[in-house]
Amino acid sequence: MDITKPTLLLDEKKCKKNIEKMISRANQFNCSLRPHFKTHQSIVVANWFRELGITQCAVSSLEMAKYFFNAGWTDITVAFPLNILEHTSVNDLAGKIKLNLCVESLETVKVLNDFLEHPVGVFLKIDAGYHRTGLDAENFAEIEAILKALESNHLITIKGFLQHAGHTYQAKGKQEIDEIHAYTSKQMINLKEHFNQQYPDLMISNGDTPTCSVSDDFEHLDEMRPGNFVFYDIMQAEIGSCQYEDVAVAMTCPVVAKHADRNEVIVYGGAVHFSKDRIEKDGKNIYGLIADKKENGWGNPIAGWFVKKLSQEHGTIHVPDEAFDQIKIGDLLYILPIHSCLTANLMSKYYTLDGHEIEMFRYPS
Amino acid sequence: MDITKPTLLLDEKKCKKNIEKMISRANQFNCSLRPHFKTHQSIVVANWFRELGITQCAVSSLEMAKYFFNAGWTDITVAFPLNILEHTSVNDLAGKIKLNLCVESLETVKVLNDFLEHPVGVFLKIDAGYHRTGLDAENFAEIEAILKALESNHLITIKGFLQHAGHTYQAKGKQEIDEIHAYTSKQMINLKEHFNQQYPDLMISNGDTPTCSVSDDFEHLDEMRPGNFVFYDIMQAEIGSCQYEDVAVAMTCPVVAKHADRNEVIVYGGAVHFSKDRIEKDGKNIYGLIADKKENGWGNPIAGWFVKKLSQEHGTIHVPDEAFDQIKIGDLLYILPIHSCLTANLMSKYYTLDGHEIEMFRYPS
Known part of the structure; x- marks a missing residue:
């Protein structure tokens, strides 16, 4: 291969090893793995997951969902707060695949209820303590109002609670990652327990690469959504998520x-x-x-x-x-x-x- | 226009006003304007320059040069230290257009002399004091050695000295920009004078948007190569290059x-x-x-x-x-x-x- 300008190289062996390791961790913890594809953004790498039995993924935009749908992926979570302006794309995809959306406000759910034409799954985005997006995990009143609004729509299946502990990116070493993981897991478990009687089938979906790479306690979590692990990088090596x-x-x-x-x-x-x-x-x-x-x-x-x-x-x-x-x-x-x-x-x-x-x-x- | 996702908007009037203003400044100072196209990277915006009489441009890669060549631009400076690995692209373009390259070492010139098959213009990249790239403006011995090596190749026209005062991006207000401009201009004028007898036709090409936007003394400079001014941005407004x-x-x-x-x-x-x-x-x-x-x-x-x-x-x-x-x-x-x-x-x-x-x-x- 004749390299003459900046060229991004992928070590396929290392990448496949990262994929295998994460699948094996998910299996070990009896957790469903829904890899986030926003890191590799490639149908080729996506196929390496599929060859190992993975048939679901997360993406960060409806456009990216369309790209993977065109490559045969039919179970996709858009792990980003629903952008109501893209209602046409939502309906278009929802009519073709198992599409999961994320919401974090009643305002959004009301609009969703108005425009939705096909079945979708919906996650409530919960703030993991990173304070970027998501509902306060202790704001039961608001969460309940959203659950009720979602429930009123027969096209909507309430999937559960989803979070991304982005603050693990500030952590150093397994102990600090574990501490964040323990805190965020507890939040989610409390939430699930609080609503268990009314909504017994809610899942907990967690997402960050550091936690999914090194933490051990996934007993009460249902789904992992890491993305970066497929390649890793200096930041992850410095955090201690990888070597x-x-x-x-x-x-x-x-x-x-x-x-x-x-x-x-x-x-x-x-x-x-x-x-x-x-x-x-x-x-x-x-x-x-x-x-x-x-x-x-x-x-x-x-x-x-x-x-x-x-x-x-x-x-x-x-x-x-x-x-x-x-x-x-x-x-x-x-x-x-x-x-x-x-x-x-x-x-x-x-x-x-x-x-x-x-x-x-x-x-x- | 139905905007549903992140969309970059261009105010054509503001952009054309920025272009007109820079052309008028270049005319005022009797300086040739060779706008850098790496900011807009578009043949449409390039045409707005052409409609106002500009027929030369600078770009930051050979790939970008090819893109503009395909749109009819035939006088292009690649304002980046020559990447000797791209010799095929250099020869390919040099055979079709007036191509100017930048060099800053004898090592590069020796390789260039070996592979060059068509006429090119060559600028010596001079360090404006920003200390990113370029030859020390007072290292007359090294500069002379490079000039001699270039001179030995009949395919090469030595164009002159080129610099980019990137440190104006750290400046605040016209006075600080002017101070940097005065310093860098003096360096270049000294250089030109030093080599004037042997090489009477060398030009001075200067490049940064802050200087080209607000400084007044361009008497001894031959060419301006600003790029960012076509759009400007917060950084430039904060520096004082624009409102x-x-x-x-x-x-x-x-x-x-x-x-x-x-x-x-x-x-x-x-x-x-x-x-x-x-x-x-x-x-x-x-x-x-x-x-x-x-x-x-x-x-x-x-x-x-x-x-x-x-x-x-x-x-x-x-x-x-x-x-x-x-x-x-x-x-x-x-x-x-x-x-x-x-x-x-x-x-x-x-x-x-x-x-x-x-x-x-x-x-x-």
Whole structure:
């Protein structure tokens, strides 16, 4: 494979191992796995799940749902608060597949009840304590009002409670992840118990990659919806959701300039390839790490090398003294992304290590 | 126009006014204008330049050069350090158009000399003091060695010195921009004078939007290459390159949730639409500002409203108390982007206020 410009590579073996491991964890906990497909956004990778028996998925937009429906996925949760303006797309998909929606207000449910023409499942989005979206898990009155409004519509099956503990992305290590998981699980279990008599079939669906990757207590949860684990990335490795050797994507970037006076190498590869997510480590902003090149793929990050700045197409790489002279203009560096979801979304296609192009959803379509 | 999801709108009048103003400034200073097309990335907007007499442009990749070549642009500078791995694309384009390249090392020039098959123009990229890329403007020995190596190739026309004063993006107000401009201009004038006897025809090409928008002293410069000015954005308005009323793009985003307890509204519109660039203002990270809706388009930012967080598809908007209750789920908010180049790049298409779809380059192609 002749790489001449920033190219996102996928290590198929690592990716399939990540998928297998998550399926095995879900089985171990007797939890249904509904992988979120917003990270890989590809029917090819989706098929790797299907080959292992997964037939349901989550997505983050109705457009993405359509893309996967066109590839034969017929049981899809749109894990994003229902956008009532897209009622035509909702009805269109609901008429063809098992579509699950998320709501978090009576205002939305009233509109949904007005326009809905086909059966859908509906989850109540619960705030896991991350305070981005969702109903307060202790606001039983509001939750009950929404449940009643949903119940009044014969086209609606109330699926249960759904949350995304996005604050695990701020955690460090299994213990902190477990603490968040314990807190959010308790919230959901309380909720389920509170409404159990009136609504005995409600499920609990949890979503974040850190929890689903390392926590152990899923006894009372019914569904896992992690997405990022399929590729992982630097952020997840730093949180402790995975090892660096599990990171299944790397961007190859050509070296275009060297600045010995400041130990910097410039690569063709910038914000339009990686996105601008970053982590802070040892007081430094880090926009990516450079992995060791291997015979077929890449190894662990090289100590002391990091992406220190990204502009639109330029990446500025810090390289320690002792390594600087080995780098030549035209070399390809393998760079692990901070946030693989945003990186894959930007690149819109990737290649396996043996050079097969992997088609992706092009967003916005 | 029926907007149901995050949609990037272009105010054609504002955009054309920005173009006209920059052309008039270039004329006033007797400077050639070679607009950078990486912001709009569209043959439609490119045509608006052409209608006003502009026939040359700059781009940031060879792929983008091909896109504009296919739309009839035949005088293109790739304002990015030459990526020697793309020699096939260089030769392909050089055989068809007036192609200018940028180099900043002897290592690159040696490879260029080896593979080049058709005439090209070459600029020496000079570090404007931003310390991203470019040769040290006082390193006459290295610059001379590169000039000599370029001179030895009869296919190469040495065009001159090119710089991008990216540090004006950290400036506040005309005075700070002018100070940087004075410093970088002096560097370039010194360089030109130093080599004037041997190379009497070298040009000076300068690039950043702040300088080109507000500075006055372009007497000794030959070419301007600003790009962002075509749309402007919050960053440029805060720097002082433009007024908020000049910002020609806004993202319309549907409201999907409201959280009265924390004065937050959630819109469908996140990092995959805006990118994650931000500014810090009054101790807050700001990822976008909400503009006043007008009969046809939008007005200035509404005081107290701002995008406080972006995740993949969610935007979290802070809304002051007094306005909160007016907002309804399903409303469309008009959000000005922090960095219009990255936003447009993500969206891959935009619409004029009367609903015409504007085609863009899809990167990576």
